[in-house]
Amino acid sequence: MxxxxxxxxxxxxxxxxxxxxxxxxxxxxxxxxxxxxxxxxxxxxxxxxxxxxxxxxxxxxxxxxxxxxxxxxxxxxxxxxxxxxxxxxxxxxxxxxxxxxxxGPGVMDGTGSFLESVSSQELAYWLTVTDWEAFQCIHPVSGGSLQRDFAAKAPTWSFAQILNVAFIVMGFNHCYELLYKVLEGESLSGQPMTGNLDVFIRRTSELQYWAATEICLATNLSKRSALMRKFIKVAAYCQEYGNVNGALAIVSGLSTPAISRLNHTWEKLPTRIRKVFGELEGLTDPSRNHRRYRMYVGTLKPPVIPYMPILLKDMTFSHEGNQTLLDSLVNFEKMHLLAQSLRMMRACRARSWEIPPPPSTKSEAEVRSYVTSLHVIDCERILNQMSQRVEPRR
Missing domain, CATH: 3.10.20.90 (Phosphatidylinositol 3-kinase Catalytic Subunit; Chain A, domain 1)
Structure with a gap:
């Protein structure tokens, strides 16, 4: 468990x-x-x-x-x-x-009625509290295993060994879970620890499929449209609370083929809500190396929960797209690229998240229990079949 x-x-x-x-x-x-x-x-x-x-x-x-x-x-x-x-x-x-x-849940297991009874701001608040706690748990873990690799002085240094020396030179005395995740395919001594990051990554996927699941489970057009509006408003409030990861995870769920094809449902949304969704969806635009997302996040002050898929993508590209050694010398430019992502994550957590809860329509325990135990369908094939049933192709 x-x-x-x-x-x-x-x-x-x-x-x-x-x-x-x-x-x-x-x-x-x-x-x-x-x-x-x-x-x-x-x-x-x-x-x-x-x-x-x-x-x-x-x-x-x-x-x-x-x-x-x-x-x-x-x-x-x-x-x-x-x-x-x-x-x-x-x-x-x-x-x-x-x-x-x-x-995942069956047709009779949707939670649309509960979602209708809770305000969008309240849902976004407790989602952000839960996500912030998980984000805070992604901790710097001791780089001891990497230091042991270095101390062993193996004839052929691995990337992990070189990384350890380079990061010490640059003032990093710890190796983060993010680094261990990027190095998953490398040979590391000791037991690389990524448990907290794993939980956070799974939470991001959970939020994405939560939106898609609940909308596909709603067989009534009006209820389906109301749910779509609810999720867009929840994403917007998450953005206001600095939970960029939660906001974009929900938006990604609304952009999946199973949801984007629901033309009748989208048509019932007010123009203002569709505009809000368009602005949020723009932050997921991958063109020019996610320029819109990077410019937006650059304007934010901590505390912020960044969009983890992009952070991991940056570190993976920095690792796999650059040689570790150049002419038998450590490529410190590569190390600086990796360190840049770590500094960004550290800056996002420079201040604690302390925002009072909004006016409540449900008990705190009830809402918190709901947002921490979401049941979702993560099979695209099943979601597409459900989508076809609620809005058959003409």
């Missing part, structure tokens, strides 16, 4: 399930630093499987299967939205199918 707002360390223990092909399962409790190989052995023992050519696999709601490497840590937090862990012999990999619970 992964609790939102709880800060994770390598030694933090989490409880999770590992399933077999017939959907039977065992429940395990391991620290996040436990490698997948250890989890696999323990699950095999509990489920009575013969140790041998077994694989630990994530099965997504789409049916996609991802084999988890034996050395991977943060296995439970690293699952995608609605993903589930399975164990299987290599030859039976094709027999793994998603669990029913991975499919």
């Amino acid at each position: 992964i609790e939102k707002g709880e800060i994770f360390f390598g030694f933090s223990a989490v409880i999770f399930r590992v399933h077999c092909a017939d959907h039977t399962y065992c429940t395990l409790r391991f620290p996040l630093e436990a490698p997948a190989a250890l989890i696999k052995r323990s699950a095999a023992d509990k489920l009575g499987l013969k140790q041998g050519d077994l694989l630990l696999v994530e099965v997504k709601s789409t049916g996609e299967r991802i084999i988890i490497p034996d050395r991977r840590t943060c296995v439970a937090t690293g699952l995608s939205l609605n993903g589930a862990l399975f164990i299987s012999p290599k030859e039976h990999l094709d027999a793994l199918t998603p669990l029913q619970e991975q499919m």
Whole structure:
């Protein structure tokens, strides 16, 4: 069980399930630093499987299967939205199918009535409180494992070793979870810790599919239009609160094919609301390297929750698009590009988020419970089918 707002360390223990092909399962409790190989052995023992050519696999709601490497840590937090862990012999990999619970809510499980009873500002406020807590949990973790790599003086330095030395020279004494995420494919000693960042990334996906799910579950045109208006207003209030990540995640959900094709629903929106959506959607424009987004964020003062997909994209491009060594010398320009993203994140958290709640229409506990336990459909195929049912193609 992964609790939102709880800060994770390598030694933090989490409880999770590992399933077999017939959907039977065992429940395990391991620290996040436990490698997948250890989890696999323990699950095999509990489920009575013969140790041998077994694989630990994530099965997504789409049916996609991802084999988890034996050395991977943060296995439970690293699952995608609605993903589930399975164990299987290599030859039976094709027999793994998603669990029913991975499919998300059914037609009768929409929360439109609850959303109608809560003001958009109140929803945005508690969404931002929850997201800020998760954002704050993405902590600088000790660069000790990288320092051990350097101390080992291996004949061929890895990028991680070079990175550690370069960042110390530039005044960074810690390696952040963001860096470990970018270095996921690298050989690192120790147990790279990305648990808090994993939870935040999954939260971003959750907000995106939340909007799409609730709108597709509404079979009545007027209710569907009212929900769309509600989500646009929630995104606008999130933007006012500095929750750029939440605002753009919701906008991305409203821009998915399943929602953008609902012409009758969009036509019922007031012109003013459509204009608000257009302005928010403009911030997701990828042209000129997300220029509109960067110019907008550059005008904001902390506290701010930046849009995590762009932050990770920047760091990944800085890492993969630049050589680490130039003529056997460290490419400090690359290190500065990576450090720039870290400084930006640090600047966003330079001040704490302390804004009083707006007038309440529901109890704080009720609204907070709702925004921290969203149930969504993250399978594009299912969302498209639902969209076709509520507004058939002419």
